[in-house]
Amino acid sequence: MDKHAAPSNGSRQADQIPTDLLTKIDEAVTHYPVSKRSASLPLLHLWQNHFGFVDDSGINWIANRLELQPINILELVTFYPWFRQQAAGKVCIRVCRTLPCALAGSYEVRDAFCKAAGIDPNAPPHGHSPPVSADGKFSVEFVECLASCGSAPVALVNDDLLEDITPEGTAVILSQYN
Amino acid sequence: MKSLLLPPHPKERRIVFKNAWTQGYTPDIDCYVKNGGYAELKKALSMKPEEIIDEVKKANLRGRGGAGFPCGVKWGFIRRDDGKPHYITCNGDESEPGTFKDRYILHNDPHQLIEGMAIAAFALNVNLAYIYIRCEFPKAAAIVAKAIEEAKAKGFLGKNICGSGFDVDIYVHQGAGAYICGEETSLIESLEGKRPYPRIKPPYFPAVLGLYMSPTIVNNVETFCHVKQIFKIGSDEYAKMGTPGDGGTRVMCVSGDVMRPGPYEIPAGGVTLGELINDVCGGMKPGRKLKAIIPGGSSSKILRAGETFKMKVKGPDGEMIEKEVPLLDLVMDSSTLAAAGSMMGSGGVIVMDDSRNMLWALNNLNTFYAHESCGQCTPCREGVLWIDKMTTRMVNGEGIAQDPATLKNVADNIAGRTVCAFGEAASWPVQSFLEKFPEEFQVASN
Ligand SMILES: Cc1cc2nc3c(=O)[nH]c(=O)nc-3n(C[C@H](O)[C@H](O)[C@H](O)COP(=O)(O)O)c2cc1C
Ligand code: SF4
Ligand code: FES
Numbered sequence: 001m002d003k004h005a006a007p008s009n010g011s012r013q014a015d016q017i018p019t020d021l022l023t024k025i026d027e028a029v030t031h032y033p034v035s036k037r038s039a040s041l042p043l044l045h046l047w048q049n050h051f052g053f054v055d056d057s058g059i060n061w062i063a064n065r066l067e068l069q070p071i072n073i074l075e076l077v078t079f080y081p082w083f084r085q086q087a088a089g090k091v092c093i094r095v096c097r098t099l100p101c102a103l104a105g106s107y108e109v110r111d112a113f114c115k116a117a118g119i120d121p122n123a124p125p126h127g128h129s130p131p132v133s134a135d136g137k138f139s140v141e142f143v144e145c146l147a148s149c150g151s152a153p154v155a156l157v158n159d160d161l162l163e164d165i166t167p168e169g170t171a172v173i174l175s176q177y178n
Numbered sequence: 179m180k181s182l183l184l185p186p187h188p189k190e191r192r193i194v195f196k197n198a199w200t201q202g203y204t205p206d207i208d209c210y211v212k213n214g215g216y217a218e219l220k221k222a223l224s225m226k227p228e229e230i231i232d233e234v235k236k237a238n239l240r241g242r243g244g245a246g247f248p249c250g251v252k253w254g255f256i257r258r259d260d261g262k263p264h265y266i267t268c269n270g271d272e273s274e275p276g277t278f279k280d281r282y283i284l285h286n287d288p289h290q291l292i293e294g295m296a297i298a299a300f301a302l303n304v305n306l307a308y309i310y311i312r313c314e315f316p317k318a319a320a321i322v323a324k325a326i327e328e329a330k331a332k333g334f335l336g337k338n339i340c341g342s343g344f345d346v347d348i349y350v351h352q353g354a355g356a357y358i359c360g361e362e363t364s365l366i367e368s369l370e371g372k373r374p375y376p377r378i379k380p381p382y383f384p385a386v387l388g389l390y391m392s393p394t395i396v397n398n399v400e401t402f403c404h405v406k407q408i409f410k411i412g413s414d415e416y417a418k419m420g421t422p423g424d425g426g427t428r429v430m431c432v433s434g435d436v437m438r439p440g441p442y443e444i445p446a447g448g449v450t451l452g453e454l455i456n457d458v459c460g461g462m463k464p465g466r467k468l469k470a471i472i473p474g475g476s477s478s479k480i481l482r483a484g485e486t487f488k489m490k491v492k493g494p495d496g497e498m499i500e501k502e503v504p505l506l507d508l509v510m511d512s513s514t515l516a517a518a519g520s521m522m523g524s525g526g527v528i529v530m531d532d533s534r535n536m537l538w539a540l541n542n543l544n545t546f547y548a549h550e551s552c553g554q555c556t557p558c559r560e561g562v563l564w565i566d567k568m569t570t571r572m573v574n575g576e577g578i579a580q581d582p583a584t585l586k587n588v589a590d591n592i593a594g595r596t597v598c599a600f601g602e603a604a605s606w607p608v609q610s611f612l613e614k615f616p617e618e619f620q621v622a623s624n
Contacts, residue, residue: 031349033306034263034390038351040371045313045352066371079373079552080354082313094314098275099476099542100433100528126549144357144546145275145476146314149433149526150440159316 013047014057021050025065036066040076044083053084078128081143086129089139091177093117094156097125097142100149105167109153112167113140116174138174187442187458191419193411193427194403195443198286205321207328210289216334218409222297223342227258230301234405237413238425240446242279243269243360243398244475244524245599246512249405255385256393258303265389266298266307267369270399271353271360273312275476275546276526279429279441280399284311284318287403288325292348294402296334297409299346302395306347309399310365313352323350357550361598362396364552375554376598400429420446421511428522430510432459434529435466444510451481452506455529466531470614471505473515474523476543477603479610481505487518520610536615540607541569547604558601561592565608577621585619586612 024046032038043062047054054062054077063070077083095101095110114121114131117138123131130141148154151163157177165173183199186192197203197213210216222230235250256264268291272280283291291309299307311319326348330336337345351369353359359368363377366389381387388394404426408416417425424446431441437460449458451471462468468483486502493499508514512522530539548566553559565588568581589608592601612619 031351035370037371038369041352041354041368044354072371075373076354076371080356082353082355097542098546099539100276100439102542103434103530103534103539143314143355144549145273145277147272147278147281147312149276149278149528150431152433152439156314 012057013051013055014061017061018050021046029066037068037072039066040068040073041080044073044076048083052087052090055085081126081128084128087132087136088130088141089117089132089137091138091174092130092156092158093138093140094143094146095140096144096146096148096152096154096156098145098149100145101152101154104152106153108167109155109165109170110140110142112170113138113155113174116171137178184438189444189449189453189458190442191427191445191448192443193407194283194290194400195429195441197290198282203286205286205288205325207289207325207332210287211332214410215289216293216329216332218406219293219296219334220340221409222300223340223344227301227303230297233408233413234301237404237408237416238420238423239401239404239408239416240424240512241398242400242404242428242525244274244477246522249397249401252385252397253298253302253395255383256302256395260393263306263390263392264302264304265392265394266295266302266304267362267365267389267394267396268295268307268309268399268402269360269362269365269396270309270311270315270318271357271365272315272399273357273360274524274526275543276431276433276472276528277475277524278431278433279525281315281318282441283399283403284315284322288318288322289329290403290406291322291399292325292329292335294404294406295348296329296339296346297405298395298397298402299348300339300342300344304395305345308349308351308369308389310351310353310359310369312359313354316352319350319352326350356552357546358552358598358600361600364598365396366394373552375552376600378597420448421509421513423513424511428525430454430525430527432527432529434527435463435531435534436529437461437463447509447511447514449510450506451508451510451527454510454527455506459529462529462531466533468506468529469532469534470530470536470539472526472528472530472607473510474521475526476528476546477606478515478523479520479606480614481508481518481520482614485614489514489517536611536618537569537572540611541566541573543607544569544604547600547607551600551604555596555601557592557595558597558604561588562604564588565604572619572621579621581621582612582616582619 028042029039059073063073111121117133119131125142130139132139239249240246358364364374368374384394433439489503490498544566547562589605593605
């Protein structure tokens with residue numbers, strides 16, 4: 001299993017599952033009456049929404065809950081760009097990189113976000129573990145078309161879609177999430 | 179989205195977008211029902227399932243997800259009484275670059291989608307359906323899930339809907355950031371909880387061996403909304419709005435270097451490319467000239483300003499004659515764009531002006547495809563990676579004289595040799611950019 005996966009506070013995520021998360025997990029499984037395996041993605045989402053990333057214990061726990069092998073869950077975590085095995089920033093900034101946004105200046109917007117958050121703009125822009133600011137507050141990464149090309153450039157900041165972003169506006173945006 | 183807050187352009191006809199952009203319209207069920215919502219479901223429940231499918235066929239509704247397959251024909255592949263469970267999965271993955279329409283329906287008018295799906299479920303004898311929503315729309319997923327609960331509480335979903343004796347449940351399923359999940363068989367694998375490697379067709383046509391290896395209908399979000407509208411407007415009227423073989427309206431999403439980018443709902447064949455860009459979207463930015471148009475999502479072949487196309491059109495005496503049609507006179511419908519060597523695809527029109535460098539633009543798309551290939555088949559996995567590496571080095575001034583020929587060779591060896599249509603989607607931009615803008619890819623021999 002991924003040797004980088006280490007819970008932030010040194011303990012296993014699976015030992016700290018709150019009851020409301022368990023309730024949500026049980027509910028999600030009922031949405032798939034034909035095959036429990038279908039609940040893999042929903043469970044990974046619930047897990048990552050709660051813990052911020054998925055550690056080895058999480059992969060094992062979810063596999064166990066759905067009567068699967070850990071590899072069946074790990075192979076999803078490594079395939080889907082959304083899932084992480086390490087914490088990202090508390091405020092997660094996903095800047096759209098694709099053509100319509102690039103035409104409107106998304107590369108400059110990403111660099112400006114990096115600068116405002118104190119992140120090296122030369123860090124790899126894509127991937128499962130985006131660069132995080134030293135204080136752990138922000139991570140900045142590129143994602144592909146967010147389906148809002150008419151108001152380019154756009155970014156997803158946590159759950160909020162921000163549109164028509166300018167490089168000059170990025171510092172103000174960060175201050176609103178601080 | 180600013181342009182949508184403007185009153186509709188005279189060329190527009192907002193049907194599926196009507197509610198989503200009415201001031202004061204809210205996504206809850208009370209607002210929907212107050213505006214006549216769920217009347218069409220009740221109407222459909224009183225019809226015979228075959229009659230419903232016939233209406234959709236007569237309406238000439240084509241799928242709005244990209245491939246443009248006739249919806250009623252697809253539905254006709256399902257044998258209602260074959261004793262197997264049937265499923266519907268709604269494709270709300272919306273990730274083809276340049277496409278931004280489903281997001282507004284999901285956020286602002288979820289019940290329109292649910293009503294369309296419930297009508298389809300009844301026609302196709304489906305008791306369990308899923309709406310696959312990309313996880314980058316977290317708010318939409320919550321809004322749609324709430325709408326489903328509301329519809330269930332009012333008896334439009336769940337057991338014995340509207341007293342018809344028919345049961346149907348719908349659930350939201352969120353993706354996890356992978357473009358390939360928009361491909362219908364990949365979507366199904368993803369819904370089964372597996373790595374979303376597309377399945378090979380044949381034999382895995384969803385209508386035959388789909389979700390859980392049962393007959394499954396996959397349709398786009400906008401497509402299901404049109405289904406509801408067909409029953410509101412009537413299939414004849416609906417078909418008449420468009421062109422023969424391409425009924426109704428469709429949302430065209432214009433992005434890039436125009437004054438008013440945005441999604442515009444226009445009758446199929448109701449505008450030319452020139453009218454769309456210069457009239458509806460307010461033309462190019464001041465002092466700029468049109469250079470190129472990608473007319474149907476990033477995967478469609480690029481068209482060059484000033485080019486003309488030999489086409490068969492109706493002459494003055496009604497007989498078909500061959501004519502040179504300039505780019506901006508191309509009518510925006512499936513058959514015209516296909517005849518021009520491109521496609522309507524997902525309706526995403528990306529416009530570029532004369533300040534743009536085509537090598538840079540192609541490289542941007544190549545990076546997209548290199549990032550999104552699922553890696554299952556060798557020509558695609560290796561090919562798109564090398565294509566991206568080559569254009570990246572060309573952009574960095576490190577290209578070599580053979581690069582354009584090598585790029586074409588690699589692209590030609592991906593298309594048609596892969597499990598899914600992503601192979602074509604990734605090759606068409608390369609092939610068409612090189613063909614239409616050869617001068618921008620020349621590298622001084624070294
Ligand atoms: C690589 C690839 C990506 C696709 N992405 C989408 C998508 O994001 N949304 C969508 O509705 N269809 C997408 N499609 C098309 C689907 O495979 C399928 O044709 C469509 O969902 C069927 O619905 P429709 O008949 O209503 O258009 C994609 C196809 C391919 C090959
Ligand atoms: S063509 Fe590409 S995306 Fe499609 S199955 Fe093959 S590797 Fe995957
Ligand atoms: S390219 Fe950025 S939202 Fe589509």
